[in-house]
Amino acid sequence: MDGTMVTTAAPAATNLAVGNLTFGEGVLYAILGMLVVFFALVFLMIIIKILVKVTDKKAQKAQAAAKIPAPEEAALPEPVRRDDPAPGTAGEIxxxxxxxxxxxxxxxxxxxxxxxxxxxxxxxxxxxxxx
Amino acid sequence: MENIIATLGRLAKTSGFYGIFTDWRQIVMIIIACFLLYLGLVKKFEPLLLVGIAFGMLLTNLPFGNMYNPELWDLYIANGQAIETLTPELQAFIAEHGFVFADGVVNLTFTELIHAGGLLDIMYIGVKIGLYPSLIFMGVGAMTDFGPLLANPKSLLLGAAAQLGIFIAFLLAIVIGFPSNVAASIGIIGGADGPTAIWLTSKLAPDFLAPIAIAAYSYMALIPMIQPPVMKLLTTKEMRETKMEQLRPVSKTQKVLFPIIVTIFTCLLLPSVAPLLGCLMLGNLFKESGVTDRLSDTAQNAMMNIVTIFLATSVGATARYDRFLNIRTIEIIVLGLLAFEFATCGGLLLGRLMYRVTGGKINPLIGSAGVSAVPMAARVSQKVGQEANPSNFLLMHAMGPNVAGVIGSAVAAGFLLAVFGG
Structure with a gap:
């Protein structure tokens, strides 16, 4: 830990926004900030909607495929039904x-x-x- | 006999009891620290953080303890500057500690800083480099269920609208004469997210860390008192009575993919937000993946607790009497309250709009939960909603905007750092 700390960052640009701002400049930065936040979250919302649609479609397809009985399976005798409940429980809560x-x-x-x-x-x- | 008397005299002069009367502001700060301890221990206002902050404040204001030396950090930042351009206090500090800088230019190495620093200076390194807030976010991510947000992605809009408080407070701070970097740090109090506030302030305005962190955490604890009046003012009884439909179920695949997608997208959009959101989403991935239960458990319990101790104590230590007791602190406390109120207004107003657009399917009260402060703000929405209609159950609906607010405030912090970071 000797010497100076070294940090890596994106190339530094000259920052004109540091120092005292006028009210007008402040308003502009505030509007820009709100727009950036909205843009980021609206975009995220669209991505989530796409994600949900894609994964739901896949899940539906998988479910539909599971419902069609395979010919070999159809020939098998029905499993014996147990009327009594399965004993014991499993898992952790x-x-x-x-x-x-x-x-x-x-x-x-x-x-x-x-x-x-x-x-x-x-x-x-x-x-x-x-x- | 004379030697003994002289020794006793020297001992008395090095005693804290002697030192405490050299500046009355130390006594005031000790009283404030004890009051904050009372709020944390007895009134249970965010005790996990407030107790640490108050105790750090107490330690740093006890004379001759040498626990925390903000001058050292000022000197470190001033590396490369001529000594004669420094403030008289810093020049006196250099002489007192016997630092010798070649050519009259400050050149304080990290080793010298650690050697000269006290215990809290060393703990403060984690704040200074942004480590603790990011690790806290990892723990928060491991504890957060983004399911309600995935079930109702429109919640993200409410989380965005509730960031209004940040930018209104920023503007007000500019109006009363704060420089832009300090104004941005004050504004972030409106994000109602302690780690984000600390993270941004430690980078933009470290001298104001203590009042900003204290304001952020105090108002988060006071949300059940701050929000309801505004919620009742901006909504009608009919709106508050609105019952919302049950949320759709969310699959495990969606929950696992969510943190990965959010990280890629937000960090590409605003690279400066990567430490906060990256850690938040990593913690969430630990939780949702189902294959890293041990890591998830560590992130949300052991690690979170350890980092909370370090973070709270070192943030409290920055509240030294000569830097904390001034008119600026009072201004920050007032602006912080306004930031919270405007943030609540932002969420509620968009909630009202969504109520109209959807034909009364969305209860606008969930908008106020967009201010982050997880899960307190969502509980307040639930409570106010249930007061209007006892069969109303808004908690899960409010959790969507609530966790969206965490992402929103982190994005806002990333924006402010990108714009006002020197």
């Missing part, structure tokens, strides 16, 4: 500011409301939101 007892109660309420057994639901995390 993250709790943030939530008591395990409260979490268990919340999961039970959700399962009851949806009418599904707990082992068919996947809870990722439970977080307390202070209003």
């Amino acid at each position: 993250k709790l943030y500011n939530t008591d395990p007892k409260d979490a268990a109660m919340i999961m039970a309420i959700v399962a009851d409301t949806l009418g599904k057994p707990l082992n068919e639901l996947r809870f990722k995390s439970i977080r307390e939101i202070k209003g």
